[in-house]
Amino acid sequence: RRTAVLISGRGSNLGALIAAARDPAYPAELALVLSNRADAAGLDRAREAGIPTATVESRPFGRDRAAFEAALGGKLAEARIEMIALAGFMRVLTEGFVTHWSGRMLNIHPSLLPAFPGLDTHARALAAGVRLHGCTVHFVTPGVDEGPIIAQSAVPVLPDDDEAALAARVLAQEHRLYPAALAWAAAGLARLEGGRVVLSMAM
Ligand code: GRF
Numbered sequence: 613r614r615t616a617v618l619i620s621g622r623g624s625n626l627g628a629l630i631a632a633a634r635d636p637a638y639p640a641e642l643a644l645v646l647s648n649r650a651d652a653a654g655l656d657r658a659r660e661a662g663i664p665t666a667t668v669e670s671r672p673f674g675r676d677r678a679a680f681e682a683a684l685g686g687k688l689a690e691a692r693i694e695m696i697a698l699a700g701f702m703r704v705l706t707e708g709f710v711t712h713w714s715g716r717m718l719n720i721h722p723s724l725l726p727a728f729p730g731l732d733t734h735a736r737a738l739a740a741g742v743r744l745h746g747c748t749v750h751f752v753t754p755g756v757d758e759g760p761i762i763a764q765s766a767v768p769v770l771p772d773d774d775e776a777a778l779a780a781r782v783l784a785q786e787h788r789l790y791p792a793a794l795a796w797a798a799a800g801l802a803r804l805e806g807g808r809v810v811l812s813m814a815m
Contacts, residue, residue, distance in 0.1 A: 613798045616644040616693040618684075618701040623654015624783065625699040625720055625790050630661045632791030640798035644691040646684065648703055664691065670703050681709045697794050698752065707754040715804035717752040718797055720790045722782050724748060724764055729757035734779045737769060745769050745778060747786045749793035751804045760809045762802045763793040 617626050626645060633642045645658035648670040658665045666687045673680035680703070688696070698719040710717065723733040725748040728740075737745040746766040753759040765785035769778060796802035801813040 613694045614643040615640040615695040616646050617697045617699050619647050619654040620702040621652050621700050623657050626654045627657050628787035640794050677706050710754050719752050721748045721757050734775045765789045
């Protein structure tokens, strides 16, 4: 399935998806990397991998999310995109856009949802004193970080952890989890039905 990866920055998850998609049997074809910032480092990763890139700067649109999304939609349509993987995309999408892509748009979040939605997840996990932390891939629904969960990976929180150490441990899991979860969704093995995720792969 023709998939667009939407980024705003570093793009390390994009890098993991690019590596996975090099396998001709991988069910998602990375057909576009779309950024809302022209300076996103992830764009260079995409170019090096020969994946088409596009940028729609969000800043000039200000609060006009609908106009920004119309521009995004134009790029997605031009590239005949069928699925979207948000990977460090730092703009909240409107209900209209999210509903249009319902069941076809995934996000990765650096916590074990529903714990710690939003930003600064690693600092908040340390402050809360949780012993397990991790990452979640979910279908995107209008509530930020609230969508039905496809897959999660947990890591221990160790006594000497600081935010950077914990973030690195989680990120290593993100890079394993996202390629797997996107593959399931692209192959139709993880589907959104009636607001719930239905998995049909042999576990
Ligand atoms: C990741 O931690 C991801 O979970 C979160 O934003 C970060 C993006 O990192 N949504 P990268 O750009 O993929 O390196």
